[in-house]
Amino acid sequence: MRRDMEVSELEQIDKVVKGWLRESRDNVLRKIDTRLTVNTKTSRRDLVTNIDKENEKFLVAKIREFEPEAKILGEEGFGDKIESTKGRVWIVDPIDGTMNFVKQRNHFAIMIALYQDGQGELGYVLDVIGNRLLSGGPQLGVFDNGVALAPVEDTPLANGLIGLSGPMVLNNDFNMVDIAEKSLGMRIYGSAGIDIISVLRGELVGYISYLKPWDFGAGKILAETVGLKMTTIDGQPLGMLSSTAVLLATRNAHRDILTIVNKD
Amino acid sequence: MRRDMEVSELEQIDKVVKGWLRESRDNVLRKIDTRLTVNTKTSRRDLVTNIDKENEKFLVAKIREFEPEAKILGEEGFGDKIESTKGRVWIVDPIDGTMNFVKQRNHFAIMIALYQDGQGELGYVLDVIGNRLLSGGPQLGVFDNGVALAPVEDTPLANGLIGLSGPMVLNNDFNMVDIAEKSLGMRIYGSAGIDIISVLRGELVGYISYLKPWDFGAGKILAETVGLKMTTIDGQPLGMLSSTAVLLATRNAHRDILTIVNKD
Structure with missing residues (x-):
């Protein structure tokens, strides 16, 4: 049986995660004009850079420090091997859109999610260059750079x-x-x-x-x-x-x- | 025989056009959250709004005031009928990417060009929401928000x-x-x-x-x-x-x- 997280706990976590994201963004921007180490993964279009890896290590370390028992699923493999949705699971994408990151230094994101027993509790999508953070979850609502998101029209x-x-x-x-x-x-x-x-x-x-x-x-x-x-x-x-x-x-x-x- | 424009004249025009663009951008942003009047032109994907028209009228009036004899080619037809490249011709796109403008209020541009006897002298491409202006020409060089553009790599x-x-x-x-x-x-x-x-x-x-x-x-x-x-x-x-x-x-x-x- 799933236990709902308390709003007060979610609000506290929300503040902490936003702090990680600010620091993570600053780290990426500081290194963005340096020469990247780029490697391919499954194909010439599936890339990973030193900054993807460094940023995942940074975020995983922050999560482990905050919640030592949490399970973490990270794109670059610095988290845990996750085989069940049970308990609290963090999901981390340190650089989403790595091709854009490598070729444009623009149009990429950092993403973090928190699930509890398979249920989404908190989500964060940060457009790094646009400096726009969409954040929140079912109990807190969704915010666009801290302002309640406008209702989405049901356009066909x-x-x-x-x-x-x-x-x-x-x-x-x-x-x-x-x-x-x-x-x-x-x-x-x-x-x-x-x-x-x-x-x-x-x-x-x-x-x-x-x-x-x-x-x-x-x-x-x-x-x-x-x-x-x-x-x-x-x-x-x-x-x-x-x-x-x-x-x-x-x-x-x-x-x-x-x-x-x-x-x- | 083509007459080259003087650098000093180009620099003076450059300052004036940048002023028009600032004013034009302010006008568009002030009206961006109002209800648009949207009409289709050649198809359901070829749109024009009241703001396209108002902005072209604004820019055409500025050019006419600055250079009463100039010929002007404008997307929405408030300029002149141009059948020759002779002399000085201004080209105006008051809202480029009107579909994006209508559906996203983002990812659209204002563009102005100045040709002399068919030769490009000055070009301006303004990303309105990103607030990024690429500007210049063969005699002045190209600038990205006022800073000399980095050399473009010859990537295959x-x-x-x-x-x-x-x-x-x-x-x-x-x-x-x-x-x-x-x-x-x-x-x-x-x-x-x-x-x-x-x-x-x-x-x-x-x-x-x-x-x-x-x-x-x-x-x-x-x-x-x-x-x-x-x-x-x-x-x-x-x-x-x-x-x-x-x-x-x-x-x-x-x-x-x-x-x-x-x-x-």
């Missing part, structure tokens, strides 16, 4: 811009070309965090990409809190530890997109 | 991100899918001005889209000043009054892209 696909994954469009996975054509236009930003912020702020009616837990963990908490839907591309519930094609959208756009995905 | 396509037009990708015009696959990734931002700024700053190695004179007039001046190439998609010179598929890129990426465009 045909009346909005849609954020997509470039490779999914090029391969026409799940009828992605039809989805783009039904919308008012596709946008490709190259960072889940930047796309998630855009959906939360109503700049996009949805976002579709292959994602891992650190890519969507924080965004799912924020999105569901404000009434957006975040599921697998075929509309199934998105498990906290899934790696799959993810569909985030307004309720109307979510329904419109599922209709296109399910076409023959 | 395979080692960079490429900005593309969404519709061109969906239709695979000119082998656009191959171009995207050869690059490290495609980005779709939905505003020529935003893409041009990204190429000038080295965040993209190139940009391809169908453009009109007000979409590329300012960018072409800035791009050529810093050694980038801006031509038609088949590598031909881009006339000041052309409406065509445009390829802006580093010299290396330009050559790489032409090879793909010209494939059978």
Whole structure:
């Protein structure tokens, strides 16, 4: 049986995490003009840099100091091996959009999520260069740089811009070309965090990409809190530890997109 | 025979135009949260708002006051009918990326160009929300918010991100899918001005889209000043009054892209 976290505890954690993020952002900005050590992971487009690693180590150390028993899932592997959603789990993406980070020094994010028994409690998505933090959770509400987020309009696909994954469009996975054509236009930003912020702020009616837990963990908490839907591309519930094609959208756009995905 | 403009005159005009842009940006920001009057032009994706029109009227009036005999080409038609590149011609795009402006209130630009006998003299591309102005020309150099722009590296396509037009990708015009696959990734931002700024700053190695004179007039001046190439998609010179598929890129990426465009 899941135990709800207390609001007062969440508020305390929220202050602490925001402090880590400020420090983490300062660290990244201080090193952003230095020569990066860039390595490929699974392909020439899947990169990791020394700053990804240093920032994950920094955030993992902060979490361990704050909550020594917590389990931590980190993109670069400095956390724990997580096989169950039980208890308290932190999810860390030290640099989301590493290709943008390497090639643009812009349009990347730092993301942190806190789950309790598989339930999202707190999420943080920080656009580092834009200096914009979306934060909060179901008990605290969602904030855009500390100000309560404006309600997200339930815009249908045909009346909005849609954020997509470039490779999914090029391969026409799940009828992605039809989805783009039904919308008012596709946008490709190259960072889940930047796309998630855009959906939360109503700049996009949805976002579709292959994602891992650190890519969507924080965004799912924020999105569901404000009434957006975040599921697998075929509309199934998105498990906290899934790696799959993810569909985030307004309720109307979510329904419109599922209709296109399910076409023959 | 073309008469070169004097540097001292260009410096004086530069100061004046920057003043217009500051005022124009303030006007747009003051009205950005008001209800827009949105009309479609050639399709449901080709929009114009009251603010596009008001801003063009504002800029055209400023130019007429400053230089009563100048010819002005404006996207929304408040300038003159231009049939020759002779003499001094101003080109104005009051809101570039109107779809982004309407749906995002973000990621749009104001652009101004000054040509003399078909030769680019001064170009201005202003990211309104990002508050970033790329400005200058062949005699003054190019500036990024007043600071001399860093030299643009001559990165090949395979080692960079490429900005593309969404519709061109969906239709695979000119082998656009191959171009995207050869690059490290495609980005779709939905505003020529935003893409041009990204190429000038080295965040993209190139940009391809169908453009009109007000979409590329300012960018072409800035791009050529810093050694980038801006031509038609088949590598031909881009006339000041052309409406065509445009390829802006580093010299290396330009050559790489032409090879793909010209494939059978």
